[in-house]
Amino acid sequence: MHKAIKNKSRLLCGLKSSKADLTTAKFILYYGPSVADSDIYDLHDSKNLLEDEHLDLNKNTVLYLHGYLEDPDVESIHVIAEAYLERNDTNLIVLDWGELADGNYIFDAVVNAKQLGPELAKVLLDMFEHGLDIEKFHIVGHSLGGQMAGIIGREITRRSKGVLKIKRITGLDPAFPLFYLTAGLAAHLSASDAEFVDVIHTDAWLYGAPSSTGTVDFWPNGGKTLQPGCPKRNYKMLSDNDLSSHRRSWWFWAESVSDRFPIKFDAVAAKSWDDFKLNKIIESEQPVVMGHNCPTNIHGDFYLQTNGLTPYARGKDGIIYVDPKELLGNNNTYEASVPAKVEQ
Known part of the structure; x- marks a missing residue:
């Protein structure tokens, strides 16, 4: 009886391996002009991916990792892809690990992420050896994808014996459950996982990371729920309502990538959200x-305020605290907080 409980506990904490078919993961190269224009490759078919006529090795390359219960058909992937397709300087590769990111979060998805991360590191090391420029490579991950980005970064450094390190990793509200306050049972994204790690917090202590662990951490609107424009939580786990603040991180990211928005997310350094509200900022x-x-x-912690609907960025206005009720779109209706869904 005791042994059975112990084994269950190990699986609960993501320490016990489960059989996962890593070959279900695919690379999707988006080349535009619409999200329907893409080429798909098996995880271990990097040779043909590198030879794809739509992949320009002279450009920067972004690998985007989606989160738990997501796949290429969800809104976040479409929004992110459309933003990058507006640029002419970046290749976008999305990892479709939808089958592995499905199921029970603890028993399936986290365990699978911990197995897929090292496998991806091996594939990427081979790609770096055959033409992909690590100096122009950037991993962006949302939620559980943000934590897997850290696993990949650590594995690349370990497998290359410290010779290679990912240039930049961006964590979009990296997943909280199992990665923090667990006595190190599941290592979380940290500043040491790449040369530069930036983290955007929007739902700290609930679905998102609770503390600063990047080279730089951004805390828009304090970094916690409720983000402006999001509805009051109904606490129905994983519902659109409950995930609104968590998802705001990738909305912010997509807007920052797009060339359509001239106003940027200006931010200032401060010791805390309370200091920011009192205009006690650290001059930069x-x-x-x-x-x-x-x-x-x-490096350090940076704060700002955003609007409650797109465009979210407030430029210089965003670094002077105002009552959230004055923010554009802060009407507590989810429909008003996001643009219309992208046609799929």
């Missing part, structure tokens, strides 16, 4: 923005 010698164009020579 350079303008700092959250998102795609974040400078990579900064």
Whole structure:
């Protein structure tokens, strides 16, 4: 009886291996002009991916990792892909690990992420050896995908014996459950996983990471629920309502990537959200923005306010605290907080 309980506990904490078919994971190269224009490759078919005529190895390359219970048909992937397709300087590869990110979060998805991460690291190391420039490579991950980005970064450094390190990892509200306050049972995304790690917090202590662990951590609207424009939580786990603040991180990211929005997510350094509200900021010698164009020579915690609907960025207005009731779109209706869904 005791042994059975112990084994169940190990699986609960993600320590016990479960059989996962890692070959179900696919690379999707989006080349536009619409999200329907893409090429799909098996996880271990990186040779043909590198030879794809739509992959320009002279450009920057982003690998996007979606979160728990997601797949390429969800809104987040479409929004992210459309934002990158507006640019001409970046290749976008999305990892479709939908089958592995499904099922029970504890028993399936987290365990699968811990197995898939090292396998991806091996594939990427081979790609770096055959033409993909690690200096122009950037991993962006949302929720559980953000935690898997950290696993990949650590594995690349370990397998190369410290010779190689991912240039940049961005965590979009990295998943909280099992990765924090668990005595290290599941290592979380940290500043050491890449040369530069930026983290955007929007639902801290609930679905998202509760503390600062990146090279730089951004805390829009304090980094917690409720984000402006999001509905009062109904606490129906994983419902659209309950996930609104958690999802706001990838909305912010997509807006920062897109060329359509001239106003940026200006941010300022402060010791805490309370200090930010009192305008007790730490002076910086350079303008700092959250998102795609974040400078990579900064560190620490940065704060800002956003609107409750798109465009979310408030530019310089976002670094002077105002009553949240004054923010555009802060009407507590989910429908008003996001644009219309992308046609699939």
